[in-house]
Amino acid sequence: MNSVSSGSRSERRASAGRLMRIVRDPTALFGVLVLALLVSAALFAPLIAPLDPNKQDLAARLLPPFYAEGGSSQHLLGTDQLGRDVLSRIVHGARISLTIPLVSVTLAGVFGTAVGLLAGYRGGKADAFIMRIVDTLFSFPGLLLALTILAVVGPSFWTLAIVLSLRIWMVFARMTRGLVLSAREAEYVEAAALVGASPVRIMLRHIAPNLTAPLLTLAVLESAHVILSEAALSFLGLGIQPPQTSWGLDVAIGRQYVFSAPWLIIFPGLAIAVAVLGINLLAGWLRVAADPQESAKRFAAAADAPSAWSG
Amino acid sequence: MGRYLLKRLSQAVLVVISVMVVVFVVTRLIGDPVAVMLPLEATEENRALLEAQLGLDRPILAQLGDFVVDAVRFDLGDSLWQRRPAMDVVLERLPPTLVLVAAGFAFGVLLGVVIGVVSGMRPGGWVDRAAVTLGLLGVSLPQFWIGLVFIVFFSVGLGWFPTSGSGGIEHLVLPAVVLGLPVVGRIALVTRSSMIDELNAQHVKDATGRGVSRTRIVLVHAMKGAGIATITIAGWELIGVLAGGAVVVETVYAWPGIGFTAMQAIERHDIILVQAVVFVVAIMVVTINIIVDVAYTMLDPRVKFDRVS
Numbered sequence: 001m002n003s004v005s006s007g008s009r010s011e012r013r014a015s016a017g018r019l020m021r022i023v024r025d026p027t028a029l030f031g032v033l034v035l036a037l038l039v040s041a042a043l044f045a046p047l048i049a050p051l052d053p054n055k056q057d058l059a060a061r062l063l064p065p066f067y068a069e070g071g072s073s074q075h076l077l078g079t080d081q082l083g084r085d086v087l088s089r090i091v092h093g094a095r096i097s098l099t100i101p102l103v104s105v106t107l108a109g110v111f112g113t114a115v116g117l118l119a120g121y122r123g124g125k126a127d128a129f130i131m132r133i134v135d136t137l138f139s140f141p142g143l144l145l146a147l148t149i150l151a152v153v154g155p156s157f158w159t160l161a162i163v164l165s166l167r168i169w170m171v172f173a174r175m176t177r178g179l180v181l182s183a184r185e186a187e188y189v190e191a192a193a194l195v196g197a198s199p200v201r202i203m204l205r206h207i208a209p210n211l212t213a214p215l216l217t218l219a220v221l222e223s224a225h226v227i228l229s230e231a232a233l234s235f236l237g238l239g240i241q242p243p244q245t246s247w248g249l250d251v252a253i254g255r256q257y258v259f260s261a262p263w264l265i266i267f268p269g270l271a272i273a274v275a276v277l278g279i280n281l282l283a284g285w286l287r288v289a290a291d292p293q294e295s296a297k298r299f300a301a302a303a304d305a306p307s308a309w310s311g
Numbered sequence: 312m313g314r315y316l317l318k319r320l321s322q323a324v325l326v327v328i329s330v331m332v333v334v335f336v337v338t339r340l341i342g343d344p345v346a347v348m349l350p351l352e353a354t355e356e357n358r359a360l361l362e363a364q365l366g367l368d369r370p371i372l373a374q375l376g377d378f379v380v381d382a383v384r385f386d387l388g389d390s391l392w393q394r395r396p397a398m399d400v401v402l403e404r405l406p407p408t409l410v411l412v413a414a415g416f417a418f419g420v421l422l423g424v425v426i427g428v429v430s431g432m433r434p435g436g437w438v439d440r441a442a443v444t445l446g447l448l449g450v451s452l453p454q455f456w457i458g459l460v461f462i463v464f465f466s467v468g469l470g471w472f473p474t475s476g477s478g479g480i481e482h483l484v485l486p487a488v489v490l491g492l493p494v495v496g497r498i499a500l501v502t503r504s505s506m507i508d509e510l511n512a513q514h515v516k517d518a519t520g521r522g523v524s525r526t527r528i529v530l531v532h533a534m535k536g537a538g539i540a541t542i543t544i545a546g547w548e549l550i551g552v553l554a555g556g557a558v559v560v561e562t563v564y565a566w567p568g569i570g571f572t573a574m575q576a577i578e579r580h581d582i583i584l585v586q587a588v589v590f591v592v593a594i595m596v597v598t599i600n601i602i603v604d605v606a607y608t609m610l611d612p613r614v615k616f617d618r619v620s
Contacts, residue, residue, distance in 0.1 A: 139326045139600055141592045143555035144573065145333070148585050151577045152338050152347060228453055232559050235455045236574060251456055262463045269456030277451040284447075 031281030038275050042094040049088035050076070053245055057083035062261045078263045080253065086263065089245050090271050096157070096246045097275070100230045101223035104164040109219050112169035113211070116176025120184070121203065131177070134170045142167055143229065150238040160239050164229055168222050175218055176211060183207045217286040224279040231272045247272045319604060323597035330593040331382050334586055335375055339367070348391055348580045387587040392579040397587035401569055405591065407477055408568030411561070412552055414487035419494025419552075420545055426495065427502025427541075432529060434507050442499060449496020454556055458489045458563035475565040486564040490556050494548045498541060505540040509533035539610050546603030550596050 041048055063079040064070050065086075077086040119130040146163050153159050183189060189206050197205070231248030233239035235255075240246035247268040254264025338344050345361050362368050365388070366377065381387065390397040423446075430442035465485060466474040472485050506529075509515055515532050523532070558570035565571060569588050576584035 136326050136329055139323075139593075139597055140330055140333075141554035141589060141596050142551070144558055144570075144589055144592055145330070145554075147558065147573065147577065148334060148589055149337050151585065152344070152582065153341055224451070231453050232455055232555075235453075236559070236562060238577070248453070248455075251453075251459065255459060258459055258463060259467055262467075265456065265459045265463075269453060269460070272456065273448075273452045276453070277447060280447055280451050 025285055027281050028285035031278040031285065034274055034278035035282065038094050038098060038271075038278070041091045042098045045092045045095055049085075049091040051085040051088045053084060053089040053092040054243055055084060059083065062257065064261070065263050065267075068263075077267045078261070080250075080261075080264055081257060086250075086267055089250055090247065090268055093245045093247045093250060093268065093271065094275075096240055096244055097227060097230060097248070097272070100157070100161055100164065100240075100246075101226035103161040104168070104226045105219050105223045107162070108165035108167075108169040108222070109172050109215065111165070112172025113176045113215060115169070116173040117180060117203070119173065120177040120180025121199070121207075127177070130173070134173050137170045143232065146229070146233065147236065147238055150233065155233075155238045155241055157240065157244070160230065160233065164226050167229070168225065171222060172215065172218060175214060179211050179214060180207055183210045213286075217283055220279060220286060221283040224276045224283065227272065227276050227279070315608075316601075316605070319601050323601060326597050327590070327593045328379060328382075331379060331586075331590060332375070334589055335378050338582055338586070339371065339374065344582050347582060382590060387590060388583045390576070390581055390584040390587070392576060392581040392584060397584045398591075400572065400584060401587045401591050404567060404569045404572045407566060408553075408557055408561070408570060411483065411486055411490060411566055411568055412549075412557055414483055415490030415556070415560070416494060416549055416552055417491075418487055419491030419548065420498055420541075422491070423495040423498025424502050424541060426499040428506055428529065428534070428537075430499070431503040431506025431510070431533075431537075434503075439503075442503065446496040446499040446503075449492045449494075449499070451496075452492070454489055454493065455559045455563050457492060458486070458560055461485050461489060462563075475563075477567055482564075482566075486560050486566050489563070490552055490560045493556070494545075494552065497544060497548060501544045502537055502541050505537040506533055509536040512536065539607065542603065542606055542610065546599060546606075549599050553595055553599070554592050 057079070060075065060079050060083040062081055063072065063075050063083075065078040066073055066076050068078075075085050075087070077090070079085055080089070115130060115134075119127040146167060149163050150159060184207065186206075189202060192202050192206050230239055230246065231251070234246045234248030235252045237252060240249050242249070250268035251265045251272075254261065254268070257264050344365070345358055345367060349357060349361060359368075366374060385398055387397045389395060390400050393400050426442045426445065430436075430439040433439055462474050462485070465471045472481050476482060510529075510533050515528060518528055518532050557568060558573060560566065561568045561570035562574050569591065573585055573588040576582075576588070
């Protein structure tokens with residue numbers, strides 16, 4: 001994680017080699033394929049989904065999936081209490097369930113990295129002040145506070161995305177600061193400063209290349225957390241609101257029929273699980289690929305990075 | 312040690328106060344608490360009455376000052392839903408949460424450490440692969456979903472456990488297991504990782520050279536080093552379980568703790584009761600942080616009290 005390099009040509013060649021390696025690593029390949037599938041589902045939802053996700057058909061209420069008695073190939077994964085097609089809702093749900101992590105992680109990543117750069121490069125009082133705030137935020141009761149804020153402000157796509165990014169920007173700030181501090185002490189950075197390179201040049205040319213790989217890995221990992229949080233908040237009724245669809249929201253709707261129509265919760269939940277698993281596999285592989293020491297452990301996947309997080 | 316604890320305690324108080332200031336700013340400045348609390352058909356007079364009752368007609372800084380001072384005195388105001396002090400409601404609902412969190416956390420840490428140690432002993436073997444897969448599933452499956460799937464499978468299908476509510480130990484099993492599953496996953500992965508590091512460390516190799524038995528090496532030499540990483544993560548996990556997992560799991564199983572209470576309060580627009588839950592959870596979170604820091608410092612002689620800030 002703290003391997004310091006100057007981002008040279010040899011590293012670029014190494015990253016091309018890494019791309020080849022992903023094909024040979026079955027778990028990472030599985031993660032990438034799953035994600036590719038879900039992302040294309042989100043992008044081309046109207047083309048892929050067999051039916052309109054909001055089209056009600058009261059004559060076809062609570063139909064079971066194709067494999068069960070009474071199921072049909074017309075509704076592969078069955079229908080909900082309003083006769084809406086479960087498979088089509090999952091395909092369309094991918095749009096919001098994958099956009100939220102994209103937006104939240106981008107917001108949090110940009111802001112957190114900027115704050116971390118400032119703290120790490122300035123050092124001194126600015127650093128102490130910023131890190132005190134970051135430490136305080138790490139002690140906040142995460143999901144509960146998010147629930148409270150959403151209950152008061154009112155849940156919507158944007159409030160949800162912003163609240164979720166407020167919960168994770170500190171993770172990026174802390175990591176960026178640590179990376180900047182260790183990179184600053186590297187000999188080539190000191191050498192660059194000695195020959196009179198400007199701070200901006202040192203920052204962009206010599207320090208920034210060390211940040212990209214770990215920060216990207218972190219972003220991938222955090223998007224798994226955001227998907228789980230969005231799902232949990234939508235399940236609790238404080239996330240995505242109808243008529244928009246999200247996997248967590250669909251599980252919440254299906255909850256009332258848990259005894260009579262369990263497929264209403266099983267399939268949307270499975271979509272969440274598969275998405276998060278795919279991301280975790282990819283994040284684990286990215287970390288291992290970026291750090292030769294980790295390669296020995298290979299399978300040791302992502303999830304041990306402490307985060308402001310759970311749920 | 313005394314000075315260190317005092318410093319940590321004052322920081323903890325600051326954290327709790329800043330949590331309450333954030334809650335205050337969000338509820339009073341961004342949101343409209345009166346509009347949230349009142350029914351849709353409320354008149355202007357109802358509104359003015361409630362504002363006066365809550366002291367919302369006074370200057371905002373005076374309100375903030377009173378809010379913080381009252382919170383420090385453990386007075387969060389009366390719950391609108393239950394019409395009695397919100398703190399009483401929270402303290403009444405706290406024991407079920409503590410029981411659930413203790414059971415779920417203990418299950419998660421114990422199983423996680425066992426899986427982590429066993430799989431770390433032979434990385435790459437089939438036990439290891441199974442354990443890593445299990446760990447990954449633990450951190451990837453949404454808790455509320457696992458909770459519902461368990462109800463479908465174990466309660467409805469097999470009839471082994473009640474679907475929800477509280478009572479005997481049979482009510483505790485499913486929620487505690489669901490609450491502990493992500494903990495099992497993360498603790499197992501972390502313990503495994505540091506176990507592999509420790510078993511490759513020089514002091515462990517030296518011990519092997521001296522002829523110390525394999526069991527002793529794993530249980531004494533490697534565990535000592537791996538334990539520090541595990542304790543740090545365990546602290547994080549406990550906080551996550553309290554401030555996140557408990558709300559979700561209690562809601563799924565209608566477990567009468569503070570998380571379920573918070574959701575009921577949100578449904579009934581009882582902001583004051585929600586604030587009281589946030590307050591109590593914030594206090595527990597900072598307390599856990601202090602305990603973890605102290606445990607960490609005691610276990611690892613390289614960390615000096617004055618160096619930890």
